[in-house]
Amino acid sequence: MLKETRMTRSSSASIWRVLTIAILFAVFACSSARMFEAQAKQKNQKNQPVPGRIEVSTNPAGYPVVIDGKPAGETTEYVRAIELDPGPHTVEILFPNNTRWAHTFNIVLGRKECIALNYRPKPFNIPAIAASPCPYPVNVSAPATANDGDIITFTADVGYAGQSALNYTWTVSPPAARIVSGAGTPTITVDSTGLGNRRVTAILVADDGSGDRNCRQTAQAMTGILAPDIRQPAKRFDEFPVVAFDDDKARLDNLAIELQNNPGSTGYIIAYAGRTSRPGTADGLGARARGYLVDTRGISGSRLVVVNGGYRESNTFEIWLVPQGAEPPRATPTVQPGDVRLTPAAPRRFRHR
Numbered sequence: 001m002l003k004e005t006r007m008t009r010s011s012s013a014s015i016w017r018v019l020t021i022a023i024l025f026a027v028f029a030c031s032s033a034r035m036f037e038a039q040a041k042q043k044n045q046k047n048q049p050v051p052g053r054i055e056v057s058t059n060p061a062g063y064p065v066v067i068d069g070k071p072a073g074e075t076t077e078y079v080r081a082i083e084l085d086p087g088p089h090t091v092e093i094l095f096p097n098n099t100r101w102a103h104t105f106n107i108v109l110g111r112k113e114c115i116a117l118n119y120r121p122k123p124f125n126i127p128a129i130a131a132s133p134c135p136y137p138v139n140v141s142a143p144a145t146a147n148d149g150d151i152i153t154f155t156a157d158v159g160y161a162g163q164s165a166l167n168y169t170w171t172v173s174p175p176a177a178r179i180v181s182g183a184g185t186p187t188i189t190v191d192s193t194g195l196g197n198r199r200v201t202a203i204l205v206a207d208d209g210s211g212d213r214n215c216r217q218t219a220q221a222m223t224g225i226l227a228p229d230i231r232q233p234a235k236r237f238d239e240f241p242v243v244a245f246d247d248d249k250a251r252l253d254n255l256a257i258e259l260q261n262n263p264g265s266t267g268y269i270i271a272y273a274g275r276t277s278r279p280g281t282a283d284g285l286g287a288r289a290r291g292y293l294v295d296t297r298g299i300s301g302s303r304l305v306v307v308n309g310g311y312r313e314s315n316t317f318e319i320w321l322v323p324q325g326a327e328p329p330r331a332t333p334t335v336q337p338g339d340v341r342l343t344p345a346a347p348r349r350f351r352h353r
Contacts, residue, residue, distance in 0.1 A: 067089055138159070155186065166208055168205075169204070232326060234320055272316040
């Protein structure tokens with residue numbers, strides 16, 4: 001629960017209380033987890049350190065962020081991604097008037113924790129002598145939308161001025177929605193895996209245990225779950241050593257047929273020069289292959305991408321078919337430039353016929 005600040009006028013019996021009433025999750029707080037998961041897996045395959053991620057924004061911006069007790073910069077109005085090692089991490093955002101938001105997240109490889117907060121102090125009058133702290137305002141906020149598989153954070157803002165400790169009872173639906181953490185606290189996280197095209201609703205009942213019906217308050221929030229973004233991955237269509245251009249043509253013909261059958265796809269041609277090769281070999285091979293596909297097979301040049309892949313043991317072509325929206329392939333040379341022996345002869349003229 002966010003802290004309250006009291007102010008007293010000496011000239012009257014009125015008491016002003018400043019209550020932070022709105023911590024709203026923005027629509028843009030959660031973006032696609034699929035691409036982040038793919039990037040994490042790609043790093044893992046290369047034996048690079050694999051972090052997790054939180055995405056945080058506030059409106060307005062400029063509030064200090066503290067992670068595990070250490071300063072981590074300030075918030076921004078746009079989504080700010082912070083990579084963290086997998087495991088538990090405590091995230092705090094320090095607002096004015098000694099108002100502090102904190103939550104411990106369990107960072108997992110390939111999953112994002114999404115936080116988007118609006119700080120809106122709003123003063124209002126309270127009678128000088130209140131017989132009871134009830135009823136009191138309760139608000140639950142959450143992202144408007146999230147992607148299937150995202151971890152959703154539901155946060156309660158409760159303006160209770162009594163002395164008793166509040167009980168927080170959460171109920172989430174549909175039944176497949178699972179509370180990951182925070183049961184019994186003002187903030188819970190919910191796993192949305194498998195809930196594409198559905199809505200996750202979190203209902204909070206706050207009760208101070210007094211038995212007064214006015215001290216039992218209910219609020220809820222809802223997040224729409226977007227369907228998984230199912231995209232075809234890039235496909236390595238062919239890979240072969242360069243022997244004779246007539247042989248290359250037959251392999252390139254197959255690529256032309258695939259491009260004609262898949263109008264939304266792009267052909268990637270990665271050309272590698274050999275360990276012993278003339279200067280400009282990779283560029284020449286790529287230009288010759290592109291020229292053949294455009295001039296002879298009638299493939300639009302806008303659907304072809306030629307990449308100088310560096311060096312391998314011998315002159316090699318790597319051919320990829322990349323569907324629309326898929327991540328393009330990267331060159332995978334196997335010979336370092338310092339190990340290449342360039343022949344002193346003039347560069348070969350690569351022509352297609």
